[in-house]
Amino acid sequence: MAEFFHSVTLKEDKCVGCTNCVKRCPTEAIRIRNGKAFIASERCIDCGECIRICPHHAKRARYTHMEDLGKFKYNIALPAPSLYGQFNNLDDIDYVLTGLKKMGFDQVYEVSRAAELVSEATRKLMYNPETGxxxxxxxxxxxxPAVVRLIRVRFPDLCDHVLPLKSPMETAAGMAKREAVERTxxxxxxxxxxxxxxxxxxxxxxxMPLGIDRSKVDGAIAISEVFPTLSHTMDRLESIEPIANSGIIGVGWSTSGGESAALLNEKYLAADGIENVIRVLEEVEDERIGELDFIELNACAGGCVGGVLCVENPYVAKARIQRLRKYLPVSQNHLAGGPVPTDMEWEGELEFSNVMTLSADLSEAMRMMVEIDNIEEELPGLDCxxxxAPTCRAFAEDVVKGACRKTDCVFVYRKQMQKVASTLSELEGGLGWHPGGINNDGKEERE
Ligand code: SF4
Ligand code: SF4
Structure with missing residues (x-):
């Protein structure tokens, strides 16, 4: 496996180096080099902000395609609950699930089923009267996952606050495979x-999962890829299979606030949109937010319905999910009594990834920091x-790390040119030179 895998990639021929994405990236992962964007792999959290912002469609997401179903004998679709918000006037989830089967999947297992179990497991882990x-x-x-990666690279002190439970997607895959092995x-x-x-x-x-060694999910197909065929198929269904088996709690995970509402605890906060997420994490890190039991954070505005691979406006999708909830029971999936099953828990801890630090050697890092401060003082502070680079500070860091030269800043360059020009004119004055030229005889001509 490569050291870093990223879904988000650059289509270089489309990039015009406009810097829109550079300024938007939450981890300062993007720079313009030779007129094109360049993503620093170790910093990218695949939040998709640069895909959203690029006016030239130069940033893309890599994902699995329907043809990959041919690699397996039996295929299961795991629809994210946000898929349901893409369809107008949907009042029965079974239309979507039956449509997926007609598209070529042998089975469909709703991720919202697993979400209901993860909600229950979270309640158990947070308040365990048996173990105290x-x-x-x-x-x-x-x-x-974008938030977990953000914490991992920017908020080392918060790593042990992250809920050590597998995501609903991962839990659903484990359960769906178990059932399929028994059935087939x-x-x-x-x-x-x-x-x-x-x-x-x-x-x-x-x-590249975090918290577990290997994912049980074999691929991820974009909602935008299945949507055209799926909606066409749904329009032509002659009968509907009763497949849906989740309720308000599971489907509610698709929008911001849904996961925390399922905890039946009022001491929670739900924030969405990467900038709001960063603000909340900074406040938690500085201990300016107290007395909260749970924090739900979604990198996309509105929650998963705001993902860049959705087709519908997130707020329209959110309204549709709210309407759909009217037809659903509260919850249809429950854990057996006793502790949280170990296969729902993470296999390891979330470890801080040192990608933002200047050097592993502390004294060298301090020296570099001083140098960065000095260079920053010479810069105009316009963050143009x-x-x-996204900011003057980030540019100063790049200079100290040797990734670029100070004169790549147009203001520094202009200052240096002015200095050279005035030195030259001083020299001219000192040597008694005058404006003029050499005539055809090789003699100096004066004005
Ligand atoms: S926003 Fe798009 S075109 Fe502009 S620098 Fe970024 S990738 Fe290139
Ligand atoms: S996906 Fe997010 S973190 Fe990665 S380069 Fe784009 S904006 Fe930055």
Whole structure:
């Protein structure tokens, strides 16, 4: 496996180096080099903001395609609940699920079923009267992989606040494969599980999961890829199979606030949109937010319905999900009594990734920091982006790391040119030179 896998990639021929994405990236992962955007792999969290903002469609998401179903003998679709918000006037989820089967999947397993179990497991882990154990407060949801990656690279002190439970997608894949092995008698390797995804962060999470060694999900197909065929198929269905088996709690995970509402606890906060998420995390880190038990954070505005691979406006999708909830029971999936099943928990801890630090050697890092401060003082502080970095501070860092030269800043360059010009004119004055030239005889001519 490559050191880094990213769903979000650059289509270089479309990039005009406009710097829109550079200024928007939450981890300062993008620079302009030779007139084109360049993504620093180790910093990218696959949030999709640059896809959203690029006016030239130069940023793309890589994901699995329907043809990949051919790799397995038996295929299961794992629809994210945000898929339901893409269809107008939907009052029965079974239309969507039957449509997916007609498109070529052998089985459909709703991710919202697993979400209901994850909600129950979260309640158990947070308040365990049997063991008296509880998680460090506030507990931060681990459902949005872009947020978990953001914490991992920018908020080291918050890593142990992240809920150590597998996501509903991962839990659903485990349960769906178990059921399919029993039903078909096939070995697990012949069964493919495909998440129908609203965002690129999930694609990356399957390839390079955090908290677990290996994902049970075999691919993620964008909602935008299945939508045209699926809606066409749904329009022509002659009969509907009763497949749906989840309720308000599970489907509610698709919009911001749904996960925390399911905890039946009032001491929670739900924030969405990457800038709001960063603001909340900064406040938690500075201990300016107290007395909260749970924090739900979604990198996309509106929650998963706002993912860049969705087709509908997130607020329209949210309104549709709210309407759909009217037809649903509260919850249809429950854990057996006793502790949280171990296969729902993370296999390891979330470890801070040191990608933002200057050097592993502390004294060298301090020296670099001083140098950055000095260079920053020489810069205009306009954060104009003309140098290809998002801020003057980030540019100073790049200079100290040797990634660019100070004169790549147009203001520094102009100052240096002015200095050279005035030195030259001083020299001219000192040597008694005068404006003029050499005549055809080789003699100096004066004005
Ligand atoms: S937004 Fe970024 S990727 Fe898109 S054209 Fe501008 S610099 Fe290139
Ligand atoms: S996906 Fe997000 S983190 Fe990665 S380069 Fe784009 S904006 Fe930055």
């Amino acid at each position: 154990m509880s998680l460090p407060r506030p507990v931060i949801s681990s459902a949005c 008698g096939l070995p697990e390797r012949d069964i493919g599980c495909f998440f129908i995804t609203p965002c690129p962060a999930k694609v990356t999470d399957i390839q 982006g003309a140098c290809g």
